[in-house]
Each structure stands twice: as structure tokens, then as C-alpha cells.
Amino acid sequence: LKRDPKYAQLTSEHVAFFKQLLGSESAVLDGVTQDAGEDLESYNSDWMRKYRGHSNLVVRPGSTEEVSKILKYCNDNMLAVVPQGGNTGLVGGSVPVFDEIVINLARMNEIRSFDDVSGILVADAGVILEVADNYLGERKHIFPLDLGAKGSCQIGGNVATNAGGLRLLRYGSLHGNILGIEAVLPDGTIVDDLCKLRKNNTGYDIKQLFIGGEGTIGIITAISILCPQRSNATNVAYFGLESFEKVQQAFREAKGQLGEILSAFELMDGRSQNLYHTASGNRLPLEAEHPFYCLIETSGSNSEHDQEKLEAFLEHVMGEEIVSDGVVAQDQTQIRELWGCREGVPEHLGHWGGVYKYDLSIPINELYALVEETRAKLSEAGLIGETDEFPVVDVVGYGHMGDANLHLNVPVRRYDKTVEKALEPFVYEWVSKRSGSISAEHGLGIQKKPYIGYSRSETMIKLMKQIKSLYDPNGIMNPYKYI
Numbered sequence: 001l002k003r004d005p006k007y008a009q010l011t012s013e014h015v016a017f018f019k020q021l022l023g024s025e026s027a028v029l030d031g032v033t034q035d036a037g038e039d040l041e042s043y044n045s046d047w048m049r050k051y052r053g054h055s056n057l058v059v060r061p062g063s064t065e066e067v068s069k070i071l072k073y074c075n076d077n078m079l080a081v082v083p084q085g086g087n088t089g090l091v092g093g094s095v096p097v098f099d100e101i102v103i104n105l106a107r108m109n110e111i112r113s114f115d116d117v118s119g120i121l122v123a124d125a126g127v128i129l130e131v132a133d134n135y136l137g138e139r140k141h142i143f144p145l146d147l148g149a150k151g152s153c154q155i156g157g158n159v160a161t162n163a164g165g166l167r168l169l170r171y172g173s174l175h176g177n178i179l180g181i182e183a184v185l186p187d188g189t190i191v192d193d194l195c196k197l198r199k200n201n202t203g204y205d206i207k208q209l210f211i212g213g214e215g216t217i218g219i220i221t222a223i224s225i226l227c228p229q230r231s232n233a234t235n236v237a238y239f240g241l242e243s244f245e246k247v248q249q250a251f252r253e254a255k256g257q258l259g260e261i262l263s264a265f266e267l268m269d270g271r272s273q274n275l276y277h278t279a280s281g282n283r284l285p286l287e288a289e290h291p292f293y294c295l296i297e298t299s300g301s302n303s304e305h306d307q308e309k310l311e312a313f314l315e316h317v318m319g320e321e322i323v324s325d326g327v328v329a330q331d332q333t334q335i336r337e338l339w340g341c342r343e344g345v346p347e348h349l350g351h352w353g354g355v356y357k358y359d360l361s362i363p364i365n366e367l368y369a370l371v372e373e374t375r376a377k378l379s380e381a382g383l384i385g386e387t388d389e390f391p392v393v394d395v396v397g398y399g400h401m402g403d404a405n406l407h408l409n410v411p412v413r414r415y416d417k418t419v420e421k422a423l424e425p426f427v428y429e430w431v432s433k434r435s436g437s438i439s440a441e442h443g444l445g446i447q448k449k450p451y452i453g454y455s456r457s458e459t460m461i462k463l464m465k466q467i468k469s470l471y472d473p474n475g476i477m478n479p480y481k482y483i
């Protein structure tokens with residue numbers, strides 16, 4: 001990949017423009033006219049430390065008008081940009097590839113309004129997900145998305161990636177929950193579609209293009225979103241099973257017996273739990289080891305009633321020998337501990353140095369077969385082992401069983417081309433043969449740029465390119481990424 005010479009090189013005049021526009025010192029991090037030291041590093045490298053750009057300028061607008069003026073100037077001057085939220089994305093989409101200007105939304109962090117009758121929240125894109133959820137919690141509501149990175153990801157970034165998360169099976173996708181968007185196009189046009197209506201069939205639903213668009217057609221500056229009432233009662237169970245066949249049976253039973261209160265059904269294989277235990281030092285909830293574990297959460301209106309149902313479910317599946325062993329959390333601390341075993345997996349898999357991550361939709365009956373085949377392939381190639389000479393630590397699978405979304409992860413001691421070549425395009429071919437998706441919820445970013453054809457037809461890619469050039473004719477928005 002080469003820097004495209006059509007983009008201008010940053011000069012001190014450009015920097016002077018941004019400094020004058022944004023006024024405050026903290027709004028511009030400048031490595032062009034001065035030494036920015038280490039400060040630019042965190043904006044240039046991604047969460048996995050796998051992708052690293054070389055931007056010399058980070059701008060942090062404080063209002064939609066400022067975003068508009070920044071983009072118009074960049075567009076007029078052919079300066080390429082990368083929109084950036086909390087920089088927790090997992091496909092290298094949120095960092096520059098070369099010297100693109102980083103437009104970070106962190107300073108746009110106001111809640112604009114909330115209506116506790118309709119449950120509609122309107123907020124700036126830079127609000128941290130956990131802050132939005134806590135705000136809603138105080139008003140007996142919940143943000144209809146939750147994920148392990150909630151403490152640092154921003155709701156604008158969530159929308160731009162169409163993040164799925166831990167409770168999609170209950171609350172559905174952002175494509176359904178987002179009611180309106182305010183965004184800025186590269187030419188500075190403010191798209192004012194901050195609609196607060198549940199129903200609005202008046203022509204094309206253009207906001208959908210921004211949801212999951214990964215910052216390639218414009219910058220989202222605010223959203224309006226439908227938020228459900230927070231349930232009075234949450235209960236969590238964690239259990240071990242001896243085969244993936246049994247995991248599927250347990251999922252069927254859970255839908256049958258807990259359907260209306262089920263709010264999460266997550267899968268973790270034994271290896272992911274062992275690595276979590278080793279890296280975190282936290283003990284695992286069950287005494288014996290099991291090849292698979294599931295975490296079930298219920299959310300309903302009556303704790304005792306829900307707990308009774310959950311215990312009856314566990315008794316039934318253990319009686320039928322579907323589940324080998326299990327626990328139901330007795331208090332909030334235990335709920336957090338059980339969730340920790342699931343939510344803590346991504347962070348702790350990075351313990352050895354790096355992780356190759358694949359986020360896939362696969363027909364549910366074949367979901368785990370890929371993990372076994374990948375492990376066999378890397379073993380045969382002599383790449384997995386316990387000592388430093390082997391790049392690969394292990395091959396593990398976990399994910400959102402309720403959405404047939406597998407996270408195939410390969411923790412490594414170092415990023416290594418031989419490992420990457422053994423994995424890609426093997427994984428994508430495997431998924432494509434089964435009509436799955438090579439990106440269930442993380443997006444394509446730069447990681448999957450060469451592989452979009454495994455999930456989308458030529459016609460669909462052509463239509464995407466037409467949309468891209470309609471909204472961003474100069475191609476300044478997040479270049480070199482998937483489109």
C-alpha cells in the first residue's frame with residue numbers, strides 16, 4: 001500500500017488554520033510545527049497494537065459547526081482525514097494509515113435530551129457508552145447496546161461500526177434502534193436528520209448508510225436512539241458443557257424456557273477460559289474443566305420469579321445431561337464475576353503480545369468447527385507451542401451464540417507473516433463457502449479490505465463505491481480502508 005499523492009502534505013499554514021478555528025490549545029495536537037512528543041502515539045495506534053499510522057495532527061472539535069468547518073477546509077485542500085471515537089475498533093479502521101489528519105470526537109460529549117416516556121435519548125457522538133448508560137440508569141432506562149469496551153468507546157463510534165455486543169439478541173441491532181442522525185459530509189454540509197420518531201416512512205432511509213459506514217462518507221456528530229426501560233431484575237448463570245452439540249441443545253432449551261426474559265446467551269470455549277484465568281489470575285466459577293462454557297443472562301420484572309425460572313432451567317438441562325455443571329449468581333458481585341469471565345476475554349488474550357481476530361457469522365450448527373479446523377491447520381504447520389520459539393499460543397473461540405456470531409481468536413507472542421498467511425484467506429474462504437459473513441459486528445476497516453468479496457457480490461461492491469463517490473467525491477474520508 002502506497003500513500004496516494006493526490007492528498008496534500010500538511011503544512012504550517014494548514015495547522016495555523018486549525019489552531020485559529022479551534023482556539024483552545026488542547027483541541028489541536030500538532031506535530032508539524034512543533035514536537036508533539038509521545039502525545040500523538042495513542043491516536044496513531046489501535047487497541048490491538050497491530051496497526052500504526054503516522055499522523056502529525058489531531059484535531060478535537062467541540063461542536064458540529066467546527067466539524068463542518070474542519071471537513072470543508074480539508075475537502076477544499078485535499079487533506080485526508082480519519083474520524084476517531086474511543087479508538088477501540090478491532091479492524092484498524094480508527095487509525096491513520098499514513099499521515100491522515102485524525103478528527104477525534106472526544107470533546108463532543110453532551111447529552112442533548114432524554115424523554116422518559118418515549119425512551120428517546122439524543123446525544124453527541126463523543127459521549128462514552130458507559131456514561132450514556134449510567135445517565136440512562138439514573139432514569140430507569142438502558143442503552144440498547146453493551147460491550148466490553150464500554151468504558152472508552154463512544155456512541156458515535158458504536159454507530160459508525162454498527163456494533164452488536166452482548167445483548168443484541170434481546171434489543172436488536174442499531175439499524176433498528178437508531179432513530180436519527182446528525183452528520184457532516186466532507187464538503188461541510190450538515191445532514192440534519194436527528195429524527196425522534198419511531199415510524200417515518202418518507203423516502204430513502206439515508207441515516208442507515210452512516211450506521212456501519214465506518215467513517216467513509218461523513219462524520220456522525222449526534223444520534224437519537226430508542227432506549228428500553230431498565231429491567232428491575234437481572235440474573236446470570238454460567239455453566240459447563242461437554243460438546244458443541246450440547247451447547248446447541250442448551251440454546252434451544254433456553255429459548256424455550258426463558259424466551260421472554262433471555263437477554264444474553266454467550267459462548268466461551270474451555271481454552272478461552274483457561275487463557276483468561278492464566279492472564280488475569282481470576283479464578284473460574286466451576287471446579288472442574290469443561291470443553292465449553294455458556295453464560296446466560298435474564299432481565300425481567302421480578303427477580304425471584306426470574307431466578308426460579310433460571311434455576312428450573314438449569315435443573316432441567318443438568319437432569320437431561322445437556323449441561324455438566326453450573327452456577328447461578330447470588331448477588332451483584334457474583335454477577336460481575338461471571339460476566340468478567342466473558343467480557344474479560346478480549347483484553348486478556350492480548351497478554352502474550354498480540355491477537356489475530358476474526359469476527360464471523362456462521363450457520364450455527366457449524367459455528368465451532370472452524371475453531372477446530374484452524375487449530376489443526378496451525379498445529380500441522382508447527383506454529384503452535386508453549387515456548388517462545390512458537391509464534392502461536394493457542395486457537396480459541398467465543399462469542400455471541402445467540403446471534404450465531406463466532407469470535408475466532410489466535411493469541412500470538414508476536415505478529416508474524418507466516419501465521420497471517422496460514423490464517424488468511426483460509427478463514428474467509430471457509431466462511432464464504434458456508435454463506436457466512438467475514439464481519440459480523442466489527443466492520444472491515446483495513447484488516448478485511450482485501451476480503452470484502454468473500455461476503456459481498458461484485459454488484460453490491462459496485463453500489464457501495466457509487467455511494468462512496470457520491471458523498472465523498474474527493475475521497476478524503478478514511479482512505480485506504482475497505483472502500
Ligand code: FAD
Nearest residue numbers: 085086087088089093148154156157160163164165215220
Ligand atoms: P473507533 O474505534 O474510534 O472507530 C471505529 C470506526 O468508526 C473507525 O472506522 C472510525 O473512523 C469510525 N468512527 C468513529 N467515530 C465516528 C464518528 N463519530 N463518525 C464517523 N465515523 C466514526 N464490537 C462489537 O460489535 N461487539 C462487542 O461485543 C465488542 N466488544 C469489544 C470489546 C473490547 C474490549 C474492544 C476493545 C472492542 C470491542 N468491540 C466490540 C469493537 C467495537 O467496534 C468498538 O468497541 C466500538 O464500537 C468502537 O467505538 P469507538 O468509539 O472506539 O470507535
Ligand code: MLT
Nearest residue numbers: 148343346357359399407
Ligand atoms: C467481544 O464479543 O468480546 C468483542 O466483540 C470483542 C472481541 O471480539 O474480542
Ligand code: ZN
Nearest residue numbers: 165400407441
Ligand atoms: Zn463480540
